[in-house]
Amino acid sequence: MAVLAAMLTVFANTSAFAQEAAAAATAKPVDMEPVYKSTLFYVLLFLLLCLFIAIVGKALRVYELTRETQGKPEGINWNKINGILFALFLIVGLYGVYWEYTVHGNMILPEAASEHGKKIDQMFNITLIITTIVFILTHIILFTFTYFYKSTGKRKAYYYPHNNALERIWTIIPALVLTVLVLMGFLTWRSIFYKIEDPKNKPLSIEVTSSQFQWDVRYPGADGVVGKKSYKLITAINALGIDFTDKNSLDDQLADEIVLPVNKPVRFILTSKDVIHSFYMPHFRVQLNTVPGMTSYFEFTPTLTTEQMKAKTNDPTFKYLLLCAKICGANHFNMQKPVRVVTQEEYDAWVVKQNPYLTNDLRKAFKLPVVAEPSKEAPAAADTTAKDTAATKTNQLAIKK
């Protein structure tokens, strides 16, 4: 307390001097902004609060002691107060749980828009129901017991150190429940990550490369295969380091949004150029880290088009999103990309309009035959937003030749 008093005096003195100086110089009111932003201010405020509580405590103690010396009965029944506080805590706490479930529960994601997402939601719901029941029951028991069996001075606690039957029950039941939950998770995980490929319904491959702070999306072109790439080939005009000695790369396309045909499996090929990011598409219940130096895959089937989801959520502005779920740097929050799920026909019409990755500059760099272009250069590799249909068509034709 002495230290605290000394600190407060120093703080008060310096601010008093500062105020005097300020008043002498400009007679302006003191700017409190830097004070409110300083940590010291809040540390002192906290210590002041502790001091206040300590003083109240001491005052009550003095009150109790005076009653004791006068031979009067105890003034404050702390056991009763603690018991009532426990009961109040239970009521307020349970209301808090109800509020959380209704208010924040309403903000939960809409129904899963993918096949495997339904299984994940089911698991989530089962876990939530079990834990909610256990949580509410144990808390009611805990707090009502402390309320009803508070010390009254009239009875003595029963000494009951051990009961094998009870211990068996509270070990075996949670163990069984947790085993079922973990096994369910394991089997669901396996069904998502170890799929047996249906040769009649091969997935559409899309490569997504993460970097601070963007996603680059590469579609495979007519051959359905995204070509090789290597970080060693990254240059100003070849931002993703695509290897054009691999024939599969020649028709690859860059897209500035992700468009997926509905009810068709899609296989995302995920890599990272700098740090670990996390490929997160909440509406499809998809999340996987993108790690520099390794390739990871996520295959799933979207089941609802954007239009269907707009109707389901009653939100005409609804958009599927790709986000980064790894705090990867200062602009992490801004790593998002719209995703559109459309019909197969809409997808077919959209995909042919996407810019090819291979530009004339890249052709020169890889010593490939340069395509004659009538008026202008092909858009630069980094410029993915250009949607010049004339140039695109020329490029498409060039690739087909």
Ligand SMILES: [Cu+2]
């Ligand atoms: Cu990121």
